[in-house]
Amino acid sequence: MSVKPFLRIDNIRKRFGPIVASDGVSLEIEEGEIHSLLGENGAGKSVLMSMICGMVRPDEGDIVYKGQSVRFASPRDAIRQRIGMVHQHFMLVPNLTVAENYILGQGSALSVISDMTSVHRKIRALSERYALDVRPDAIVEDLSVGEQQRVEILKVLFHGIDLLILDEPTAVLTPQETDRLLSLMGDLVKDGKTVVFISHKLDEVMRVSNRISVMRDGRVVNTVRVGETNARELARMMVGRDVRMELPRSPKPPGRIVLSVENLTCRAETGLPAVRGVSLDVRAGEIVGIAGVSGNGQTELSLALSGLLPVDAGRVILNGNDITGLDPAEINARRFSHIPEDRHKHGIVLPLSLSENTILQRYDRKPFATGGMLNRRVIGEHTRDLIKRFRVKSRDENQPIAALSGGNQQKLVVARELARDPDFILVNQLARGIDIGAMEFVMEEMLRQRDSGRAILLISTELEELFAICDRILVMFHGEILGELPPDRTRLDELGLLMAGNKDEPALAG
Amino acid sequence: MDDMISLTFLATLVGAAWRLATPLIFASIGEVFSERAGVLNIGLEGTMLVGAFCGFAAAAATGNIPLGLLAGIAGGMLFGLVFAFFTISIKADQIVVGAALNLLGMGLTAFLFRTYYVSTGKGIEIAQPVHIPWLSDLPFLGEAFFRQNLIVYSTVLVAILAALVLYRTSFGLTLRSVGEHPKAVDVSGRSVVGYRYAAVLVGTGLAGLGGAFLTLGHSNQFVEGITSGRGFIALAVVVFARWSPIGAFFVSLLFGLFYALQLMLQAQASIVVPYQVLQALPYIMTIVTLVAFRGKGAAPSKLGQPYEMR
Numbered sequence: 099m100s101v102k103p104f105l106r107i108d109n110i111r112k113r114f115g116p117i118v119a120s121d122g123v124s125l126e127i128e129e130g131e132i133h134s135l136l137g138e139n140g141a142g143k144s145v146l147m148s149m150i151c152g153m154v155r156p157d158e159g160d161i162v163y164k165g166q167s168v169r170f171a172s173p174r175d176a177i178r179q180r181i182g183m184v185h186q187h188f189m190l191v192p193n194l195t196v197a198e199n200y201i202l203g204q205g206s207a208l209s210v211i212s213d214m215t216s217v218h219r220k221i222r223a224l225s226e227r228y229a230l231d232v233r234p235d236a237i238v239e240d241l242s243v244g245e246q247q248r249v250e251i252l253k254v255l256f257h258g259i260d261l262l263i264l265d266e267p268t269a270v271l272t273p274q275e276t277d278r279l280l281s282l283m284g285d286l287v288k289d290g291k292t293v294v295f296i297s298h299k300l301d302e303v304m305r306v307s308n309r310i311s312v313m314r315d316g317r318v319v320n321t322v323r324v325g326e327t328n329a330r331e332l333a334r335m336m337v338g339r340d341v342r343m344e345l346p347r348s349p350k351p352p353g354r355i356v357l358s359v360e361n362l363t364c365r366a367e368t369g370l371p372a373v374r375g376v377s378l379d380v381r382a383g384e385i386v387g388i389a390g391v392s393g394n395g396q397t398e399l400s401l402a403l404s405g406l407l408p409v410d411a412g413r414v415i416l417n418g419n420d421i422t423g424l425d426p427a428e429i430n431a432r433r434f435s436h437i438p439e440d441r442h443k444h445g446i447v448l449p450l451s452l453s454e455n456t457i458l459q460r461y462d463r464k465p466f467a468t469g470g471m472l473n474r475r476v477i478g479e480h481t482r483d484l485i486k487r488f489r490v491k492s493r494d495e496n497q498p499i500a501a502l503s504g505g506n507q508q509k510l511v512v513a514r515e516l517a518r519d520p521d522f523i524l525v526n527q528l529a530r531g532i533d534i535g536a537m538e539f540v541m542e543e544m545l546r547q548r549d550s551g552r553a554i555l556l557i558s559t560e561l562e563e564l565f566a567i568c569d570r571i572l573v574m575f576h577g578e579i580l581g582e583l584p585p586d587r588t589r590l591d592e593l594g595l596l597m598a599g600n601k602d603e604p605a606l607a608g
Numbered sequence: 609m610d611d612m613i614s615l616t617f618l619a620t621l622v623g624a625a626w627r628l629a630t631p632l633i634f635a636s637i638g639e640v641f642s643e644r645a646g647v648l649n650i651g652l653e654g655t656m657l658v659g660a661f662c663g664f665a666a667a668a669a670t671g672n673i674p675l676g677l678l679a680g681i682a683g684g685m686l687f688g689l690v691f692a693f694f695t696i697s698i699k700a701d702q703i704v705v706g707a708a709l710n711l712l713g714m715g716l717t718a719f720l721f722r723t724y725y726v727s728t729g730k731g732i733e734i735a736q737p738v739h740i741p742w743l744s745d746l747p748f749l750g751e752a753f754f755r756q757n758l759i760v761y762s763t764v765l766v767a768i769l770a771a772l773v774l775y776r777t778s779f780g781l782t783l784r785s786v787g788e789h790p791k792a793v794d795v796s797g798r799s800v801v802g803y804r805y806a807a808v809l810v811g812t813g814l815a816g817l818g819g820a821f822l823t824l825g826h827s828n829q830f831v832e833g834i835t836s837g838r839g840f841i842a843l844a845v846v847v848f849a850r851w852s853p854i855g856a857f858f859v860s861l862l863f864g865l866f867y868a869l870q871l872m873l874q875a876q877a878s879i880v881v882p883y884q885v886l887q888a889l890p891y892i893m894t895i896v897t898l899v900a901f902r903g904k905g906a907a908p909s910k911l912g913q914p915y916e917m918r
Contacts, residue, residue: 153795174797189792191785192909201778202785203796209778 102165104129104292105150105261110159112145117503119145120156121316127261127292132283134295134303137313138336143296144186146313147263150294151183152176163261174203182254183263188246192239196232196249197221200256224255228285243393244275251282262286263294268302272391273597280306298336300329312336348549352569353382356553357403357522362412364402372398374577375412380522380553385544387568387585388557391597395577396557397439400526403555404436405429406444417521430459435520437511439527439557441504445511448500452492453481455499456514480517488513489539505532512540516547523547526557541567561593573597619751621868626753626760627826628871629864631656631818631835633763635842636849636856637770638814644774644851645807646787646910650706651691653839654713655812659684659819661717664830667732667823668725676732676824677759677817684816685809687713692808696801699914710839718832731828735759759825763857766814770853783807787908790915800915815839837891844894850906866890 105127112120119142127133135143148154150161152170161168163179170176173183190199197217221234230248238246247267254262264283268276283293283306297303303310304324311321312335319335357380366372372395380386390396401407403414405426414422421429430436438444446455457466457477465476481495488509492502499507509532515523528544529537544567548554558564564571565585573580573596580596635652642649649655662683667676691709694700735757744754774780783803785793790800818838823830841863849855870886873879879886 172797173795177797185795187791189789189795191789191792193788194781194785198781199792202781203793203798205778207779207782207798211776211778211781 103127103162104164106160106162107146107150108160108162110146110149110156110161112149112154112156118316120149120159122159123313123316123318125311125318125321127294128309129292130287130290131308132287132293132295132306134297134307134310135313136297136300136303136310136332136336138298141313141336142316143313144265147183147265147294147296150176150261151181151263153183177257177259180258180260181263182257182259182261184247184250184254184265184267186265186269188250190238190246190249190253193237195235195237196252197234199238199249200234200253221252221256224252228252228255228282230282243270244272247271247275247279259291261292261294263296265296266298267295268297268299270391270393276302300332303332304329347545347567350383350549352384353551355379356382356417357555358413358415359403360413360415362399362402362414363410364398364407365410366398367407372577373402376574376577376579377412378555378572378579380555382521382551382553383548384569385548385554385556385567387564387571388555388574388579389559389561389564389571389593389597390574391559394574396526396559396574398577399574400436400439400524400557403524404434404438404444427459430518433519433521435515435518435523437508437515437523437525437528441507441511446499446507449498451496452485452490452499452502452510453477453495455510456481456484456517458514459518484510484513484517488543489536505536508532509536509540512543516543521552523552523554524557525554527560528556528558529560529563537563615748616751617872619748621865621872622752623755624868624871625861625864626756626763627864628867629860629862630760630763630825631821631838632842632845632860632863633857634766634818634821635815635839636845636860637766637853638811638818639842639846640770640811640849640851640853640856641774641783641807641814642811643846643911644787644908645783645804646790646908646913646915647692647695647804647808647811648702648706648912649688649691649808649811650703650843651687651709651713651839652706652815652842653835653837654710655684655687655691655815656819656822656835656839656842657713657717657833658687659816660822660834661721661819661830662816663820664732664823665720665724668730671733673733673735673824677820680816680820680824681813682816684812684814684819687816688808688812691812692805695914696804696808699916702912702914714833717830721830721832725830732823734823734828735825757825759821767853767857774853779806784908787910790910794915804915815842818842841890841894844897847907848897848901850901851908863890863893866893 103126107123107125110120110123123142123146135147137143145154149156152173152175163181168179191202194202197214200221201211201217218234221232224230225232230252232249232252238249241249247270267279271279280302283295286293295303295306307324309321309323310327310332312319312332314336359376359378362373362376364373374395376399378386388396388399398407402409405424405428409422412422413420416432416434419432421432442448447458460466461472466473466480478495484490485492485495490502490509490513491506499510502510525544528540532540541563544554544556556564556568568585571583571585571588571593573583573593575597583593583596635656639649639652659680663676663680666679667673687709691705694705695702737755737757740754744750746754774784782793782798783806786800786803786807793803794800819835822834827834845856845859845863849859866889870889873886874883
């Protein structure tokens with residue numbers, strides 16, 4: 099085919115300090131196609147697209163759009179050229195209405211807002227045409243995440259675009275909402291628009307795209323037509339080698355119950371019910387997984403277990419002792435380790451050094467302190483040991499942890515929590531921000547912990563992670579545990595049904 | 609006291625309340641703009657002092673009150689420019705810079721006043737009450753509302769105008785968004801930094817005007833520390849008013865009522881409470897307000913946070 103490229107990206111480079119985000123990316127997008135950008139977290143997909151929509155300026159290279167070399171100083175320039183992007187973090191002002199969000203930044207700054215009815219009419223018309231179900235007078239903060247995303251998509255359509263970029267749009271959606279979004283992408287293309295779909299989910303990309311470009315380490319590795327490839331090949335391109343998700347695991351019967359949760363109920367910070375009567379046991383020598391679409395109470399469950407959120411009802415028993423309602427320091431001291439979901443908030447203190455971060459829970463006791471004074475030498479040795487064992491890439495142990503990449507920060511958190519010799523380890527998103535090599539290492543480490551008799555509760559939205567190391571997988575939906583699945587006898591789609599709240603389907607049949 | 613006297617008392621009280629509320633109305637409406645854009649300017653006290661001094665100096669030199677008011681606004685804005693530069697461009701902590709500007713405002717105006725004026729001891733011409741024909745002769749209402757000077761009347765206009773700008777213009781919509789989700793504004797192509805500068809300048813301009821009223825429409829003299837904490841009270845007014853300009857107008861009136869009440873009660877011989885207790889009334893109310901309305905519900909979510917572009 100000799101289609102003139104609609105958008106051509108030529109040898110784009112972009113650095114953020116020491117980090118190379120785009121390392122000479124070249125890519126061609128054809129008019130009227132759905133082109134997926136596939137890659138691991140941190141492969142450089144979002145940064146690349148941010149440069150096309152004017153949010154980030156490239157250091158080097160060319161962007162040719164509709165036959166003309168373009169250089170956008172701001173997203174407004176890109177919108178003028180009819181390029182719109184729906185970001186992972188929504189660009190909606192929460193306390194304004196949908197319509198007010200749409201006219202934000204439009205027209206002259208001094209203009210008087212008068213004719214909202216015509217804006218409302220236009221929104222309703224677009225909403226009907228694409229079956230988006232968006233009400234122009236709704237206040238954004240009252241809407242669910244899925245609705246907000248539709249509001250974002252409609253906003254871009256409202257401004258009038260030919261090229262729509264969607265950055266990881268399905269990360270926050272249920273499978274049903276995802277289906278709806280994927281079919282919307284088809285409708286948009288029928289209307290003559292071009293769609294770039296950023297994702298790291300193979301199945302979605304295979305379902306919807308015309309062509310797929312795989313990114314790795316800030317480069318486009320390959321571009322393929324969807325009919326000429328398969329999931330396995332794509333996965334290999336993404337990680338640079340065969341994905342070996344089958345980790346060796348010794349069949350070992352689990353031991354005594356270490357952590358027991360009975361009927362736990364708690365509310366989110368917003369005051370809305372988040373965890374509704376969750377009961378579960380974790381035994382020594384087993385890894386129990388909790389799967390679910392994010393936002394179904396997993397965050398609150400882990401915060402409540404670790405003492406960071408008040409418990410409304412129910413009990414948490416650790417090693418036979420009731421730890422419900424204790425504060426985090428007391429829970430920590432009872433051989434409870436926590437690898438949190440949001441490490442910047444609950445895991446590390448960014449301006450402090452690696453050394454200081456490794457002793458956050460134990461700075462006041464031996465061997466790290468005697469008589470109120472820190473033992474710098476012991477702390478340094480301890481940290482260097484952890485850095486070496488967990489291959490944390492850093493200059494030295496006195497560097498502020500903020501200078502490390504997200505993956506290396508995570509490795510240090512994992513190292514610290516395991517070094518505390520816990521009986522129970524609570525993990526929320528084990529491999530967040532970690533590259534694939536380190537991920538395998540961390541997962542193997544978890545299996546070693548399991549084999550040495552520790553009890554592990556792994557909350558994750560990454561199904562591969564759960565399937566690879568869990569002995570049992572529980573599915574959480576709307577704050578409840580909907581069911582339990584044995585990973586070796588469960589298909590992904592069965593799990594997907596449960597994650598969507600579909601309890602009635604005989605998920606365990608066959 | 610019979611009914612006639614107490615009604616007269618009440619009319620005088622309301623009239624005085626509005627006059628005493630005027631500097632608060634200007635300063636708090638200004639601060640609403642600033643805070644809606646995410647900038648918490650606790651330097652209002654210093655800014656008002658600068659406005660009061662500049663207004664006094666300009667009027668003393670020219671004998672022209674409107675010119676004095678303009679000088680007050682300009683002085684406030686100049687001070688605001690310093691605040692904006694440090695907090696928005698340099699991204700210094702807003703509380704620290706605000707506190708520094710309060711000290712600077714007090715020291716600078718005291719220094720300049722002592723150097724150039726104190727020995728003259730001379731007062732200036734101030735804005736005189738304008739009796740609105742017919743309305744000012746109404747019983748009770750006339751005394752309460754229609755025998756003020758033009759600056760006091762203008763507070764109504766400023767409040768309505770502020771609400772219109774904030775809620776009915778593209779500028780206002782963007783300004784409110786800057787305090788809630790600055791990145792969304794950035795992506796829409798408007799300058800977050802530009803809007804924050806504008807908001808701070810509107811805010812400090814009005815604070816300067818509020819200060820200038822003290823020397824040009826209230827007392828005929830500049831006195832060191834003439835604002836006596838009104839800048840801080842204006843901050844409390846904004847919280848109480850839930851960041852609404854019309855709300856700020858009425859809450860200021862309420863505080864004006866406390867000022868008027870303490871002044872008039874001091875004059876009542878029959879009241880035996882020590883006058884210091886009465887004087888403390890507006891300040892006690894400020895503390896009560898801040899405690900009672902401490903909820904963050906209506907506060908702009910990015911209040912006090914500098915904006916980092918990536």
